[in-house]
Every structure is written in structure tokens, then in C-alpha cells.
Amino acid sequence: MLDGKKSCHDQKLIQIAAAEERLELAEVREKLAQARGPKFWRSLEELAATPQFEDMLHREFPRHASEWREGEKGFSRRDFLKLSAASLAFAGLAGCTKQPLEPIVPYVRQPEEMVLGKPLFFATAMTLSGYGKPLLVESHEGRPTKIEGNPDHPASRGASDLYAQASILSLYDPERSQTILNRGQVRPWGSLVGAIKKALAQPGSGAGLRILTGAVSSPTLASQIQQVLKLYPGAKWHQWEPNHRDTARNGAVMAFGEPVETHYHLDKADVVLTLDADFMSAAGHPDFMRLSRDFMQRRRDPKQGMSRLYALESTPSNTGGKSDHRLGVRASEVQLLARAIAGRLGIVSAGPAEVVHEKWIEVLVKDMQSARGRSVVIPGEHQTAEVHALAHAMNAALGNVGQTVTYTESALAQWVDSRASLRELVSDINAGKVSLLLMLGVNPVYDAPADLGLAEALKKVGLKIHLGLYVDETAAACDWHLPEAHYLEHWSDVRSFDGSVSIVQPLIAPLYSGRSAHELLAALTVSTEQSSYDIVRAYWRSQYKDADFESAWRRWLHDGLLANSGFTPKQLFAKTPSLPAEMKPAVQGIEVIFRPDPTLYDGRFAANGWLQEVQKTVSTLTWENAVMVGARMAQREGLQYGDVVDLDYGGKTMRGPVYILPGHPDHSVTVHLGYGRTRAALAGTAKGFDAYPLRTSSAPWFGGGASLRKAGERITLATVRNHHVMDISELGKEAAAREVVRSATLDEFR
Amino acid sequence: MSQIFHRSTNTISRATIYGFVFVIGALAWATAEFQRSPWITRQGEAQSQPVPFSHQHHVGGLGIDCRYCHTAVEDSSFAGLPPTKTCMNCHSQLWTDSPMLAEVRDSYRSGESLRWNRVHDLPDYVYFNHQIHVNKGVGCASCHGRVDRMPLTYEANSLQMEWCLDCHRAPDKYLRPKTEVFNMEYEQPSTEKKVSVAGKIYTDQRTLGRDLIKLYGIRSPGDLTSCSTCHR
Numbered sequence: 001m002l003d004g005k006k007s008c009h010d011q012k013l014i015q016i017a018a019a020e021e022r023l024e025l026a027e028v029r030e031k032l033a034q035a036r037g038p039k040f041w042r043s044l045e046e047l048a049a050t051p052q053f054e055d056m057l058h059r060e061f062p063r064h065a066s067e068w069r070e071g072e073k074g075f076s077r078r079d080f081l082k083l084s085a086a087s088l089a090f091a092g093l094a095g096c097t098k099q100p101l102e103p104i105v106p107y108v109r110q111p112e113e114m115v116l117g118k119p120l121f122f123a124t125a126m127t128l129s130g131y132g133k134p135l136l137v138e139s140h141e142g143r144p145t146k147i148e149g150n151p152d153h154p155a156s157r158g159a160s161d162l163y164a165q166a167s168i169l170s171l172y173d174p175e176r177s178q179t180i181l182n183r184g185q186v187r188p189w190g191s192l193v194g195a196i197k198k199a200l201a202q203p204g205s206g207a208g209l210r211i212l213t214g215a216v217s218s219p220t221l222a223s224q225i226q227q228v229l230k231l232y233p234g235a236k237w238h239q240w241e242p243n244h245r246d247t248a249r250n251g252a253v254m255a256f257g258e259p260v261e262t263h264y265h266l267d268k269a270d271v272v273l274t275l276d277a278d279f280m281s282a283a284g285h286p287d288f289m290r291l292s293r294d295f296m297q298r299r300r301d302p303k304q305g306m307s308r309l310y311a312l313e314s315t316p317s318n319t320g321g322k323s324d325h326r327l328g329v330r331a332s333e334v335q336l337l338a339r340a341i342a343g344r345l346g347i348v349s350a351g352p353a354e355v356v357h358e359k360w361i362e363v364l365v366k367d368m369q370s371a372r373g374r375s376v377v378i379p380g381e382h383q384t385a386e387v388h389a390l391a392h393a394m395n396a397a398l399g400n401v402g403q404t405v406t407y408t409e410s411a412l413a414q415w416v417d418s419r420a421s422l423r424e425l426v427s428d429i430n431a432g433k434v435s436l437l438l439m440l441g442v443n444p445v446y447d448a449p450a451d452l453g454l455a456e457a458l459k460k461v462g463l464k465i466h467l468g469l470y471v472d473e474t475a476a477a478c479d480w481h482l483p484e485a486h487y488l489e490h491w492s493d494v495r496s497f498d499g500s501v502s503i504v505q506p507l508i509a510p511l512y513s514g515r516s517a518h519e520l521l522a523a524l525t526v527s528t529e530q531s532s533y534d535i536v537r538a539y540w541r542s543q544y545k546d547a548d549f550e551s552a553w554r555r556w557l558h559d560g561l562l563a564n565s566g567f568t569p570k571q572l573f574a575k576t577p578s579l580p581a582e583m584k585p586a587v588q589g590i591e592v593i594f595r596p597d598p599t600l601y602d603g604r605f606a607a608n609g610w611l612q613e614v615q616k617t618v619s620t621l622t623w624e625n626a627v628m629v630g631a632r633m634a635q636r637e638g639l640q641y642g643d644v645v646d647l648d649y650g651g652k653t654m655r656g657p658v659y660i661l662p663g664h665p666d667h668s669v670t671v672h673l674g675y676g677r678t679r680a681a682l683a684g685t686a687k688g689f690d691a692y693p694l695r696t697s698s699a700p701w702f703g704g705g706a707s708l709r710k711a712g713e714r715i716t717l718a719t720v721r722n723h724h725v726m727d728i729s730e731l732g733k734e735a736a737a738r739e740v741v742r743s744a745t746l747d748e749f750r
Numbered sequence: 751m752s753q754i755f756h757r758s759t760n761t762i763s764r765a766t767i768y769g770f771v772f773v774i775g776a777l778a779w780a781t782a783e784f785q786r787s788p789w790i791t792r793q794g795e796a797q798s799q800p801v802p803f804s805h806q807h808h809v810g811g812l813g814i815d816c817r818y819c820h821t822a823v824e825d826s827s828f829a830g831l832p833p834t835k836t837c838m839n840c841h842s843q844l845w846t847d848s849p850m851l852a853e854v855r856d857s858y859r860s861g862e863s864l865r866w867n868r869v870h871d872l873p874d875y876v877y878f879n880h881q882i883h884v885n886k887g888v889g890c891a892s893c894h895g896r897v898d899r900m901p902l903t904y905e906a907n908s909l910q911m912e913w914c915l916d917c918h919r920a921p922d923k924y925l926r927p928k929t930e931v932f933n934m935e936y937e938q939p940s941t942e943k944k945v946s947v948a949g950k951i952y953t954d955q956r957t958l959g960r961d962l963i964k965l966y967g968i969r970s971p972g973d974l975t976s977c978s979t980c981h982r
Contacts, residue, residue, distance in 0.1 A: 098792075102871055116831075
């Protein structure tokens with residue numbers, strides 16, 4: 001949107017929009033303040049009931065859709081109907097033609113179990129940030145068509161998420177990388193293997209080998225990497241995830257001395273407190289499918305007694321929307337309030353002197369104390385390690401451990417601090433220690449923290465090889481690019497959040513001669529070419545002690561998991577974290593909150609048109625990101641929807657349009673990562689703005705000291721917030737009268 | 751001023767105006783008949799095939815059941831076309847060097863599918879499901895004709911919409927007991943040839959049909975002729 005190549009037509013629309021979409025936020029706030037009882041509204045325009053909004057409401061079609069009129073260019077509705085009628089008539093006429101002769105081609109050997117015309121279903125799993133999403137994929141005559149969750153798997157129980165649903169589109173994406181490239185030239189697989197072998201042939205060159213992956217939970221891949229490291233002493237394995245869980249890891253280390261994984265059992269919890277944790281979004285928590293289901297189970301059956309959810313959060317989220325009590329604070333204040341709550345629970349000695357939301361905390365603490373062993377504190381993935389450590393201590397103090405909270409080892413093969421790992425790689429490169437770098441399914445040139453200077457450092461690496469689904473920013477910076485096989489095209493394995501292992505089985509042979517990370521790594525250790533199937537099977541054969549491997553393997557493939565491969569809970573007790581005497585939020589200027597995009601994740605799904613088109617949670621934006629601000633801040637700064645602003649932060653400036661998000665904390669803005677890609681096929685390239693250049697390794701999720709100024713331009717944002725609104729004469733009246741949204745107390749509901 | 755046109759022009763113009771109606775009518779009739787003609791529908795037109803497979807020989811002569819090859823007919827919308835493997839089940843033992851079967855053996859050896867010419871081809875805007883028909887007492891022969899008497903397969907019926915509707919409007923005219931669905935030689939009940947279903951003897955089709963509609967839970971003609979039943 002910001003490439004400055006707008007047509008005259010677009011410009012005209014923008015001017016119209018700018019003239020009409022002027023919100024008087026002061027009025028809106030006044031109206032809300034007067035309102036009593038539950039009121040339902042979809043957008044600030046609806047709440048303000050501006051004449052423009054009323055006008056839009058009474059139009060059959062939105063203004064821009066009905067602007068073609070007779071006499072002007074284009075055609076009228078009458079013309080449209082004429083053409084439709086003609087099309088229909090011709091279509092009918094086409095029915096009178098002679099059916100052409102067609103061939104019918106049967107199988108030579110029909111696969112067993114197949115009933116022609118009926119789909120088959122196969123269990124497999126998708127890997128996202130290292131964690132497996134167990135799936136059941138529908139296949140018609142050998143072509144996968146629809147993805148759903150695996151109902152037999154404890155981590156899914158039939159649920160899937162939007163990334164899994166949309167991944168079927170990426171499978172058939174013709175813009176996926178299709179050939180092995182050496183500096184833009186098409187090369188065969190043998191040349192790539194030859195180049196790697198040559199680089200490793202010189203004595204001592206193994207010490208210059210570095211492997212960069214995302215988070216890895218695949219037991220086979222982890223064992224392959226260990227083999228490589230054993231074969232080439234001095235070689236190192238680094239992991240980088242843009243949506244990393246470093247704070248969760250480091251918080252666990254603070255509390256337990258080791259990186260353990262925390263599991264919450266919300267079906268057993270009566271009181272739930274989230275500390276900026278969005279456990280109801282795919283990008284908010286890796287175990288969100290099970291967490292959401294468990295939580296909603298308590299909501300559906302009021303006889304058991306509903307649980308109560310207190311959400312302390314910064315950026316408005318699904319979880320905040322579902323909560324009974326939501327408190328919107330700046331991201332840096334969450335830690336302060338967590339400490340205050342911990343103080344009331346008697347965990348940390350002295351809380352801060354003044355507590356702003358004393359009443360809220362008082363009620364919460366009372367509620368939690370009356371539900372000992374039946375409450376949960378969930379720290380946010382995008383909060384600090386201290387918040388995690390405090391949450392562990394609170395859960396321990398409330399007697400929740402072993403009841404609603406359990407600890408296991410992590411599903412990841414090695415749960416490392418992602419930022420530290422990448423920092424070490426960059427410093428090794430800068431020290432000239434790296435001669436061969438394999439980047440497997442990662443895109444660090446686009447998404448690495450800005451302060452590391454990875455893109456610049458890469459130039460010093462002798463041989464850089466990239467494995468990826470697309471020819472992306474990193475592929476362009478590498479010597480070699482190898483097309484990666486989609487997860488529906490190759491064999492692998494993965495652990496889900498609970499530790500259960502699923503075999504990733506392909507539904508179709510690679511469409512574009514893609515290879516898996518297994519095959520590339522095998523080229524480093526063995527001389528003969530090995531397929532992913534052989535590699536994964538050989539690993540599990542070596543792990544399986546009983547005699548009948550074949551029937552066990554078939555059972556794993558059929559069920560989609562290795563039975564009882566989940567981890568057993570550990571008996572652990574959290575240490576009280578040693579916190580600095582006084583914790584002060586960084587309250588200078590505006591705070592910038594970084595979040596993975598609700599639909600594009602960290603940007604890896606930017607090329608997927610479905611994920612671009614689907615509306616983002618809460619904001620309902622599509623195809624772009626925006627600088628999210630609260631209504632109070634928008635009022636103070638005189639910002640309207642679509643006002644382009646310059647955001648100065650950490651010595652860098654970023655330009656993007658403003659989106660007013662009711663409920664967003666004051667003095668802070670949220671920017672979503674994943675946009676502004678420069679090489680992400682047609683759907684993803686040059687959409688929105690790139691927030692990664694502002695994001696540093698020391699402040700991955702939020703940081704203070706930013707300032708905002710208007711750039712004097714305004715654009716129309718692609719949002720659906722006012723689509724399909726209903727006629728309302730007075731705020732919330734119609735919705736209430738027709739009971740579109742119903743509300744009742746728990747007693748009434750029973 | 752003299753008349754420009756001769757008096758006879760009146761007659762001619764009348765004849766033309768009235769005649770025009772008949773001409774249009776005749777054209778419409780001719781078009782409709784042409785649409786129904788076997789030239790358009792390919793009814794009765796045997797298609798040439800890579801291997802001259804004879805249903806007459808295999809079904810009529812040898813008595814192989816329909817479902818030996820068309821395996822999916824009871825479970826799926828598509829009846830199923832046998833893979834080369836099905837042919838080779840027997841022909842790896844019988845007629846193993848017949849030149850007529852060379853294509854079958856080549857296919858089996860090379861893994862390349864046989865490319866048959868489609869005989870029954872509905873337009874893509876029609877949804878047809880074999881499963882529901884054969885499980886509700888519509889015989890194979892009711893639509894496909896006496897396949898057991900076809901040396902090369904051809905379309906026995908037009909497969910046009912009016913033909914479909916003929917049965918969908920009054921299924922009792924054609925239904926048969928489920929046990930007789932795959933029986934090519936089945937005949938509708940008459941006083942000479944009685945049919946018994948569930949202990950009851952029938953001597954006429956209408957009574958049998960009405961009882962089978964109840965027995966098999968077949969929907970009303972209103973439902974069966976609803977547009978979206980076939981055009982989904």
C-alpha cells in the first residue's frame with residue numbers, strides 16, 4: 001500500500017474516504033461513558049453513529065461498490081443484469097451441444113483400500129516453530145484436498161488451526177521454489193552435493209560448518225544433526241525462531257534451573273489468570289488448540305461451575321475478549337502488576353510501593369486464594385522471563401502444581417535461547433570461523449533481530465546454502481538455494497507440545513522436486529543418496545526394541561502418533577525468583593509492542609493468499625498490517641484510521657498507517673511482524689510494512705522510548721469491521737431487541 | 751394514385767404471417783428432435799476401444815458379476831473402472847498370448863494405464879451417484895440396458911434429462927427387489943412371472959414398485975425431481 005504507485009482512481013477514493021471518515025473520538029468516549037449495562041457494538045463508527053455511518057448502513061452496497069453509474073465509464077446495474085441474463089442463456093445453449101468423446105483412464109494396479117470416488121484420510125502432522133500439529137488429511141485419488149485435526153491425538157483431538165488449514169494452498173502454490181539454484185543458475189542435485197563435499201573435503205574445514213534451523217523437535221532430524229556434529233568436530237548447530245519462546249525457556253530456568261515445559265489443565269481450573277498470555281490464538285501459544293478446548297469445556301457445561309478468567313494484557317487479544325475481567329495495561333506494566341499480585345500472595349517480600357489497579361488485584365487475589373489447587377496463572381509467551389518465573393512461583397504457592405499445572409521436559413530436541421544462539425552464530429561469522437553455513441527452512445535475512453547485523457555478516461561466509469519453500473530474502477543472499485519439500489510431500493517426524501511423536505507421512509510425491517532437511521543432512525554423512533523415508537524409518541527401527549517393527553510402524557502411521565510417547569510429568573517445585581529490589585517500567589515516550597501477525601505468523605505464510613485474505617483477529621484487517629493505537633491515544637494525537645505515521649524507535653524510523661484498536665493500552669502501539677516482505681511471491685511481496693528492522697534481540701517483544709509523528713498522508717485500510725452491520729437506531733438497541741447477542745447471568749443460564 | 755401493390759399481395763402477406771408461425775414451430779420441433787437424436791446423444795453407438803472388450807462374452811457367456819470389475823458401484827458415486835490388474839487376474843492364465851490382449855499385457859508390464867473411450871458420459875453439471883441407485887432397487891440393466899448382450903458397449907438410453915425424470919417422477923415403474931439389481935435377465939412381474947419380496951407375491955409392477963418405495967424409504971417424486979437433487 002505504501003509503494004507510492006497509486007493510480008488516480010485510488011487517490012480519488014482516498015480523498016473521499018479522508019473527507020468522510022472523520023471520527024470524533026471525544027464524542028464516542030462520552031457515549032460509552034453514559035452507557036449502562038451490556039452494550040454490543042462492532043466498530044467505533046457504529047458507536048459514534050456518524051451520519052456517514054448511517055448513510056453506509058442504509059445503502060445496499062458499499063459506496064465504492066455502487067459508484068459505477070450509467071453515463072459514466074463502466075456499466076449500470078441494468079447492464080449487469082442484461083449481461084448476466086445473456087450469460088445464463090448462452091450457458092443453457094451450451095448444454096445443447098454434443099458431449100465430446102472423453103477417455104477414461106483406470107489404474108494399472110489400484111491402491112488397496114481405495115474406493116474410486118471416495119476420499120481416503122491419512123494421519124500426518126504439520127510442524128510450526130518446532131511443535132507438531134497432528135492432522136488428518138483428506139485425499140482424493142492421491143491428491144490431498146482438505147486438512148483437519150487428528151481426533152485421536154491428545155494435542156489436537158480433531159482441532160486444527162488456520163495455518164494448517166491454509167497450508168494446503170501452499171502445497172499447490174506454483175510460485176513455490178521449483179529448482180536448485182546456484183547464484184540464479186539452475187543446477188542438478190549432484191552439483192549441490194559436490195559443492196558441499198568439496199567445501200568439507202579440506203582438512204579441518206568441518207570446524208567451519210554451521211547449521212541454522214528453526215526450533216527442532218523431530219527426533220530423526222535431531223539425531224542426524226548430532227551425527228553431523230560428531231563427524232565434523234568443531235561444527236555447531238544454531239536455532240533461530242522469530243516467534244521464539246526464549247522468555248518461557250529462561251523463566252523456567254530461573255524457577256527450576258532447567259528449561260522445562262509447562263502444561264496447563266484448564267478443564268480443572270476454576271480461576272484462570274493470564275499475564276499477557278493469548279492462549280487462544282495459534283500465534284499466541286503452541287498448545288493453544290488443547291488449551292482453548294479445555295477452557296471452553298468449562299464454559300459449555302455450566303452445571304460443573306464455570307471457570308473465571310482474569311486477563312491482564314497489553315494488545316487486545318482473543319483471550320482478553322473471552323475473559324470475565326480484562327485489564328488493559330502497557331506491556332511493561334504486566335511485570336509490575338505480576339509482582340504486585342505475587343506480593344499479595346506472599347511470594348515476593350515487598351511489592352512496589354504504589355499499585356495502580358489495587359481493587360482489581362484485590363478481587364483477583366481473593367478469588368485465587370479461595371481456589372487453591374484449582375487456579376492457574378498463565379504467563380505470556382511475549383512477556384519477560386521474570387513474569388514467567390513469577391507465574392511459576394505463584395502456581396507453586398497456590399498449590400496448583402500437579403493439579404492444574406504440570407511440568408515435563410520440552411518437546412524440542414534442544415530448547416535453546418534462540419537469540420543467544422543466533423548471536424553466537426553472527427559473532428562466529430564475524431570472527432571468520434564459518435566457512436559453510438546450511439540454513440534449513442529459515443529466513444533470517446528477513447526476520448533476524450536488527451541489532452545482530454546478520455545480513456551484512458553473511459557476506460563473510462564462504463559457502464551459504466539455503467533450503468526453503470520459496471526463493472525468499474535469505475535465498476537471494478545465499479550461494480545455493482534448494483527447494484524444500486512441503487510437509488505433505490516428504491517423510492519426517494515431530495513431537496507435539498505434549499511430547500507425543502507423530503510420523504509426518506506424505507500425501508503426494510514432491511510436485512517440484514523438493515528435498516527435505518533430512519535428505520540434505522544425509523548428504524553430509526553418507527555417501528549414497530538416501531530418501532526421507534529410509535532415513536526416518538531407519539531411525540525408528542533403531543529406537544524400536546521389540547521384534548515386530550513392521551506392524552508397529554503401520555500402527556503409528558495409521559493412528560498418527562506413537563502411543564504413550566508423551567512425556568510424564570516431572571515433580572518440580574519452583575524457586576522464588578530473585579528479582580531486582582525495585583522494578584520500574586520503562587515509561588519514557590511511547591512503548592512499541594511487537595507481535596507475530598495473527599495470520600502470517602512471523603512472515604513465513606506471506607505468500608499464502610488465504611492467510612492474507614482472512615481477517616486478523618480483533619482488528620479485522622486484511623492484506624496489511626498497521627500501527628495499532630488505543631482510542632485515547634488516537635484522540636490525544638489527533639489520529640484517524642489510516643493516518644500514515646512515522647514511528648521513531650531505537651534510532652530507526654518506520655512508516656505505516658494507524659489503526660485505532662479499542663481497548664489498546666495508552667502510550668503504546670502494537671506492530672505486527674511478518675509484513676513488508678521483499679521476496680514472498682505475488683501474494684506476499686510489498687504488502688504492509690516491515691517491523692523487523694525495529695526489533696532488537698534485547699527487546700524482542702516490547703520496548704519503550706518511541707515517538708510518533710504524522711506523515712501527513714492518509715490511506716484506506718482493507719478492513720471488514722463495518723461489513724454486514726445491522727440497522728440500529730440507537731446504540732445496541734436492535735441487537736438486544738432481536739437477541740442477536742444474548743447475555744445472561746450464570747443463574748439465568750442454568 | 752394507383753396502388754403500389756397488387757391485390758394478391760394481401761394473400762401472400764397473410765400466408766407469410768401465419769406461415770411464419772408454422773415455420774418457427776417446425777424449426778423448433780426439428781431442433782428438439784435433432785437434440786434427441788442418437789447423433790447427439792450417441793445412443794446405441796458402440797465406441798471403439800483399445801481392446802475390444804466384450805461384455806457379451808464376459809457377462810452373458812461366462813457369468814461374471816458386474817461387481818467383479820465395477821467394485822465401487824455399491825459404495826461410491828462412481829461405479830469404478832477395473833484396473834489392468836483385474837484383467838490380468840484371469841488373463842495371466844488364459845489367452846496369455848492372444849494378440850487382442852497385447853495392450854493389456856503392455857499396460858501391466860509398463861505401468862501405463864489403458865485409455866478407454868468413455869461410453870456413458872454425463873455433463874459435468876450433473877451429479878450422479880451409482881451407490882444410491884443400486885442400493886434402492888434400480889437395476890443395472892434399467893439404465894445400461896442388456897449389457898450382457900453387447901459385444902462392444904454402447905449407451906442403451908439417451909441419458910438425457912427427460913429420460914432421468916421419467917423414472918424420478920414415478921420410480922414405481924422401474925424399481926426391482928435389491929436382490930435382482932445385478933441380474934441382467936430379471937423381468938418385471940406379470941401373471942406368468944411372479945416376483946416375491948418379503949413373503950409377498952407380486953404379479954404387477956405398479957404394486958411391487960409402490961411397496962418397494964415404502965420398503966426402501968425412497969423419497970417423494972417432489973424430492974427426486976428437485977433441481978438440486980442432480981444439479982448441485
